[in-house]
Amino acid sequence: MAGISNREIALETLIEILEHGQFSHIYLKAVLDKYSYLDKNERAFINRLVNGTVERKIQLDYIIDSFSKTKAKKMKPLIRTIIRMGVYEIFYMDAVPDSATCNEYVKLAKKRGFAGLSGFVNGVLRNISRNKEKIEFKELGVKYSIPQWLVDKWTKDYGVDEAEAIMAGFLEPQDLCVRVNTSKITREDLVKNLEESGVKVRICDSLDSALYISGYDSLASLDAFKKGLFYVQDYSSQLVPKLAGVKATDHIIDVCSAPGGKALHCGELASDGLVVARDLTDAKVSLIQENINRTGATNVTAVKWDATVLDEDAVRKYDIVIADLPCSGLGIIRKKPDIKYNQTEDTLAELVALQGQILDTVCEYVKDGGVLCYSTCTINKDENENQVEHFLSSHKEFKMEKMTQLLPDREHDGFFICVMKKN
The missing domain is CATH 3.30.70.1170 (Sun protein; domain 3)
Structure with missing residues (x-):
């Protein structure tokens, strides 16, 4: 589209993420790649506006609903997205004065065929701008833009103070x-x-x-x-090979490896050993292979395999089994802000069952005296501590050696690691 503005690029991107269910981290990267010819500062503006609007969606809707007779969920999707973007800019970006921000979004509404609603957009944004100092966020879910069921869950698991620290951590740069x-x-x-x-x-x-x-x-x-x-590779992920105790001659299998960061790290540490990096689909295996090629690893092999299916040829063959399993991703909300809106209690239960099935299968690959290293990028105890407790109760040949739950802060995301040794 000729003459497309940075805000219009952001609008198109947000429509796809918030209204059509595209994954924010994947879709936004594709957009920024498409517009790679733009100035660095322009792409940074688009990145911040898109990520910030997704990240703060619950809070933005609360603000909108406080000043608009038509509530956010009842608005036309394009108008809702335009107003969310405007509110985000008014509260969290200071590149231009609020009045200019309002004007830009009024023009955007007109350009997109909603001239009849441009006055509505103008009235809502200017009213919010005039009153922004008076707005208070008393509920944690609104203050940190976290769905209430997650606020309740984390408060139960961690206590109010720790739960709030977790939510604040997700908003740390x-x-x-x-x-x-x-x-x-x-x-x-x-x-x-x-x-x-x-x-x-x-x-x-x-x-x-x-x-x-x-x-x-x-x-x-x-x-x-x-x-x-x-x-x-995030700090937390880099901890896995370290805590697993990878040695130079180890034979290692990473059962859910894509994009391959841990496997490649293990390959560096096991310089005289071998690493098998597996995943479920051709696309994921191709991604692992691409990273093997780029980094020049010579002792890492990418293989397509379903981790829920027992490989008889792999039984008791490996010194270390890395099981970084599919999880809710609730520790990496900062990187994937839409994930908090897409998870439900039902999906969590399905993931817990899948993790248990995979652990029951891949533990067979550990040699006597070897190590099973289980990790997730979540802070959900059912997927972490409770999952380990259940596994150990039915696999007496394993004993827990070390377990750590990292919570999100400036240095790292939320991440769980448990190292279990086989007798």
């Missing part, structure tokens, strides 16, 4: 965490390389494989990324 490919470069040399490319780098003090980066235009444009000198 976070730099991108990457893992140094030590088979190609030292951390010190990678830092120098990135800084010479204009990237801001912060060294992680507690993990010698991790760096935090910011200020880059796009990953794909970085020479260090193209050469496979680093891999995008």
Whole structure:
């Protein structure tokens, strides 16, 4: 479309995510790739406006409903999205004055064929702008834009104070965490390389494989990324091979591996060993293979396999089984803000059952004296501590060695890791 504005790009993107169910992290990346010719600051504006509007949707609707006779859920989808975007800008972005923001969204409504509702858009946004200092968010679900059933669940599991800290953690800004490919470069040399490319780098003090980066235009444009000198991998995920105790000669299988970060990390640590990285679909296996090729790993093999199906040839063959299993993703809401709106209590129960089925299957691959490392990117106890307790009660040959639940903060996402040793 000729003459498309940054706000219109954001509008189109948000319609797809909030009204048509596209996954925010996948769809937004595709949009930013499509408009890669835009200035870095323009794409940053689109990224922030889209992510912020998704992230704060519950709060934005609360504000809208406080000032509009027509409630958000009753509005036409395009008008609802336009007003949500406007409210987000008014509250959380200060690039332009509120009056100019209101004007931009009135123009956008007219351009999209809703001239008859442009006055409504104008009235709601200007009323909100005039009264924004008076608005209070008394309920935790509104303050942090978390569905009430999750607020109730986390309050029950963690207590009110810890639950609020978790919700606040999801709104903390976070730099991108990457893992140094030590088979190609030292951390010190990678830092120098990135800084010479204009990237801001912060060294992680507690993990010698991790760096935090910011200020880059796009990953794909970085020479260090193209050469496979680093891999995008959260701090929490990098902990898995460390806690699993990977040794140089270990044979390891990662049963739900895509996109392959943990398997590649294990491959670096098990320099004289072997790593089998499995996943369910051709697309996921291709993604693992792509990352194997980019990073130059020679001891990691990508294989298509359904983790719920027992592989008789793999029984008791592996020193370490990495089981980072499908989960609710409620620890990575910051990266995938729409996930909190898409999960339900029923989907959680289905995931718990699937995890149990996979664990019952893949534990057979562990050698005597070997390790089963179970992990999830969630903070849901039914998928984590309770899942482990159930597994150990029916598999007496395993004993828990270490267990940790990370909660979201500036350094990492919410993540669970449990290492169990086979007698």
